[in-house]
Amino acid sequence: MNLSLIIEKHINRIPNKLAVISETTNYSWIEFNHQVNKMGNALKKLGVSKDDRVALCLPNSPEYLVSYFAIVKLGAIAVPFNWMFQSPEIMYIVNNSEAKFLICLAGETMDKVLKIRDKTPLLEKIVSVGESSQTDVIFYHQMLEGESEDLTPVDCAPDDIVTILYTSGTTGQPKGAMLSHSNFYSNAELNACYVLMVSDQDRFFTGTPFCHIFFVLTVLGPMYKGAAIVTMPRFFPDKALELISEFKVTHFAGVPTMYIYMLQTYLEDPHKYDLKAWRFAQSAGAAMPAEYIPKIIETFGTGFCECYGSTETSATCTYGRLEHGKAGSIGLPADTWEVIVKDTQNNPALQGEVGEIVVKGPGLFKGYWKMPEATSEAVIDGWFHTGDLGMVDEDGYLYIVDRKKDMIICGGYNIYPREIEEVLYTHPAILEVAVIGVRDDVKGEIPKSFVTLRPGHLINEAEIIIFCKKRIAAYKVPRIVEFVNELPKNTSGKILKRVLAN
Template identity: 40%
Template sequence: MNFARLIDESCQGAPSSTALIIGDEQISYGELGAQIGCVASSLRRLGVQPGDRLALLMPNSFEYLVSYYALLRVGAVAVPLNPLLREPEVRYILEDCQASGLIFHQEFASIVEALRAHLSSLHHAILVGDEGQAATLTFNDLLQTGDQESFTVDSADQDLATLIYTSGMTGDPKGAMLSHRGLTASAQATIEGFRFKSTDCIIGVLPFAHIFGKNLLVQAALVAGASVVVMARFESTLVVEAIERWKATALSGVPLMLIALSNALEAQPKDISTLRKCMVGGTTVPMEVVRRFEGLFSNCEVVEAYGISENSGIVTLNPLGGGHREHSAGLPLGLNEVRVVDDQGQDVPQGLPGEIAIRGPQLLLAYWGMPEATAGAVRDGWLFTGDIGYLDEDGYLFLIDRKKDIIITSGYNVYPKEVENVLYGHPDVEAAAVIGQPDDARGEWVKAVIVLKEGATVTEDKMKEYCAGQLAAYKTPRLIEFVDDLPRTASGKILKRALRVDSEKPETSNP
């Protein structure tokens, strides 16, 4: 079934209910459905066919959601692009998937001008915003010439719905091919696990181009008939104000966002009593961050989730309202299955770390145009994620780290998360990341990059002393760097590969 039919059902089932809140404007489900229909009919008249790839390059917006679901409705493949990408990065993705069209915000007009000179396959450039030379037509043209048709292509479950390009941390970005079945299973699992109701109001602030931004809360919320407050970018003060103004009940984010929201609420208290649940993921979650957030947002329960692009979103979720297990990413959600395996692909005993492998209906079809990468990652129906974790006796998943983030010093394995959890327990630490510093003799040293809270004056020696009291000597950071901020991805995760660039030159130490 075409996933767009689930959105159609919400629009037809409660046309007067509020679907989207953008600034001061409230858009009903009936209006949303009509706009999707207009854009879909215009795309069909332009010659967009089932299977055609069209990319989206814009911040979170009404136009983004309408364009995305209009593309799915006509059977085309939506290719979300991270708005932080540079022109060569955008060009690589468009060339790789042979995109025939691009719907873009006016702030990216100069990038699109450069792209059109090199991409012969790019037949349609549709501008969101003012007129510009890069556009053959505008998004408003699609709305005005469309006829609000209700026609939806009858896609098969395994038909390609969207291409989500991974970050390319180990080479060129890979396009994860997600099916209509995968999107449907992901939305249904999230609705069940996060207990979505039509009366919920969600803050949609994570980037829609990211799997955690749209495929988790926002997409599930629209299928459930809930309201979504669409925010173009994360600004902690504005998010807190939106929670108060719109009486938001649910939020999703990453640990750094929880830190910023806690700071904002402390600085300027608001009535945030309606916020009941917050899903946090994207990376391992320090418990000190969770405890502080729940202490300030006193009616809100924070639950950890584990999800990846290749699984159309969520894999596991810590249960809401009972059964929550501290430090855990929870239990498999929906029809997802989880194993923890050794380097030979064999299950490891409970409580012992290994690589996380997953399977289920949400799993990607393949990596676009990369059969070798697909064969390397998916074996016997199981996706080997590259994440390290363990399962307890009740099947709860505990994340340890990314396989490639493990630090090996003098033959010992050090998991950065363990060191980071200790650092977050220090009262002067605002944020921290732990990486390996190359060393000729030991392979790597443990290095901590730390953002201190405003007014903090702790020294490097005192921080090392604090860590040494809680960690084995080989885990204790030998190098500590204090910085004003940490590099982040569009979704707010700490970008460790950018930190490693500054640590590429090996140090020479005495063995």
């Protein structure tokens, strides 16, 4: 099998229907497949072959989709990551995944890559998307010139890896989740046929980055049915509403923060937008505040669905059925998935009792890249232990109560305190640091750092924030810095974050 069957199956059935839409480029299914094949042939000439890792550092765009499916058709492994990452983050992923090739956005992102070029010894070639003055890179659009529009997909085993997506645990060390052709195909089918209520007449748009596991729901799911994908490089609420109006978008998916900003923007001038085509609003990545759900439905005139899943589950494993959801609930288990809440003795929890959510299904990942111990800790007897605490009500609806992990969810982005702490510890003025998430009305949570300084050093909040901005993605940077004389600790010297949180 090959995941690219998702696009191949539409070539004869609906060849001239739009597959990809942007403000600058539209592709029908036949045109999109031709672009994918040309890119695949070009990558093949560069030496890309089955199981090679190809890093992908692009914003949401037609070029991202073409590149992704070209990698897939060759049986290679896509390694997508956020184009907002800074040089140290890029270096870690490229080196850890042992990527031989990198497809990257020209400009500032390319500059960050070139800064660490001599520290990525296995990286053989860099492809630039967009104009660049660099002479030691290959240019995307030039690559495609003269290439054949025909390419036979490499036949892969269902269990072969198609993508490595980097996630993280409380240690903050990024872990590459290995996801197979079968994982993605089965969950694309699940989202297409059960969750999204989508058809080949629809147009699907998301504000979330394609490098996120949300890709399985927001791209692969709609494409499975032949719906068109509308792309926007970066989310802005006014621009999102404009594109929904202009392209007659029927489905939008985003994190709660996006909906909060879109509501605010829309209500400032509702006559500016035409949202009549929009009928389905989907949210995931963080819990949607219950008070916003009726506002979304009433203001935008859409149905609303909330999903739950993770990178390790290929996205959706529970979802709220349209018009049958419960506010605050992440819904019922999805078809083909088993979801159980376990108590501290690893027995099924009683109704209303809080325990850890564990899941099993066809989208469950193969494990963490080169981290067998982390894999064995996360997957026990075929069940993935999510680290999320939940409970089930009398109707079987699932609710997230808390997280066992220290992870912060800020506007749908996962942020890991240890990663920020490690950056802060490199500052010469800082003696000790602890990072926690604090409540924010719009983003859900924001990172806050508690800092103790070395004797004789002075530094202010703004300087620390600037220091972080140069080393990690903007969404990870602490929004608040509090200076303290001493951090609370237990008798063994461990910092007590729960005391800081209170």
